[in-house]
Amino acid sequence: MPHAVDFRLDDFEAATEQVGEAFWQHIEIHETDFTGLAEHHTPDGQHSYYVLHDGSATWGIPGEPQIVALHIQRDTSTRVFRFQHAILPLPGMAQSWLIARGCSKEGTRLLPDARTASADDTTRALEERLMGDGGGDHFALLTSYTDDTSDTPEITVLLHAVNEQEPLPFRVLLERIDTTSRTHTLREGAFRTYAEATIWWEAHWSGEAPELPALPAGTPIAALPAVAVPASPPPGRTR
Template identity: 60%
Template sequence: MGHPELDLRLDGFVAADEQTEKAFRRAIQSEQTELTPLAEHHTPDGASYYVLHNRAVTWGIPGEPQLVALHLRRDRETKTFRFDHAALPLPAMAQSWLIHRGCPPEEISLAPGTGTAPADEATRALEQRLMGDGDRFALLHSYTDDDPDHAMTVAVLRCLDERSPSPFRVLHEDVDTDSWTHTLREGGFATSAEAHRWCEDALRGQAPVLPPVQPAARSVPRPASSLPAPARRSTGRSR
């Protein structure tokens, strides 16, 4: 069974400038035959959003992200285009990147039968949350192991809210190639070093259970008794 063919819908269009042309050739065109569309959405005003799997990565540097989020912007009057892209380790992160750039969330779901299916409700819920609030995190590190015997992806994120009690997060996707399903879990860490160490242990099959994400402290209004007492009105009488 062949892979779906990628149609970038650029017939008759050229890059907006030389810099865009060189960047697009290097990032997308050079590996276009290896890019498989997992999800795509096109708008009447000339924008396109793609979640792509890059098969070429599998024989490149071990552990590199295998997904590409691509945002194309066409100018129908000048017949030119511009683009942005990002290499990301998990589909929900690619979807979040596109949603943050204007793609309607309901339009960028993965095509049926694409990739592995979520194994449980916890995985579905976490993926939905990542799609919605992924712009609250910066990706620091990831590693994708596509060996069928222990296929997994780990990612270290930094929370952009410095007040978070778990400023570093680990995402751990474990793939069951027999059932063709995956689980996704999240853990919270106080330091980047602890998060990286957990990922290294996971890739060796020695990681403990992920520590839970610590909830943010809720602001509790002060009780009335702690408020300053109102000033006493003078009665005009002295003691």
């Protein structure tokens, strides 16, 4: 069921005019379209962390990510606030982004019934690794595509290793949602080159449905925090 969002900003003002304008543009204008997936508030009231779903994204540019990670910082003595946010394709990536900015891992746990359930142990294990704790082998977000119009919605994410020595530097994350059972699966594939990853991506979205290449035994699973960039599908994907 939907979870309403309370940003806890009564009697607070933006720290600067620029902060106020940015908060209105990126957050307030979409407030009625947000569904809360997770939220955590520090006992002193100075920090709030949110994972949000932006329902308005489905009417925007095709394929855009729909998950918003939001960190609100308050000065309780002067009653002003600042904020940071990122738009990301998967909840686990938003959780990782918040953890890297001081939220506890438990504080990012999704609220009951906030979204579909993880379908299997493989999905649960990968989601835990994706959340991470700010450590591990970091991968940056290159692009993503969220398809929420089909009978089997999918989210596809392309990552690139920050460490140039990573032997399989390009990773694809593929989440498939079963709307009947209200569950989802998450899988990861690994590629040596951007060209190989793009060939798979284009074949996948053209309907050939190739299997993701499995990670060799002992290969580190992609860990974040991710670097948020505007999402744009590789050539060949159209709505």
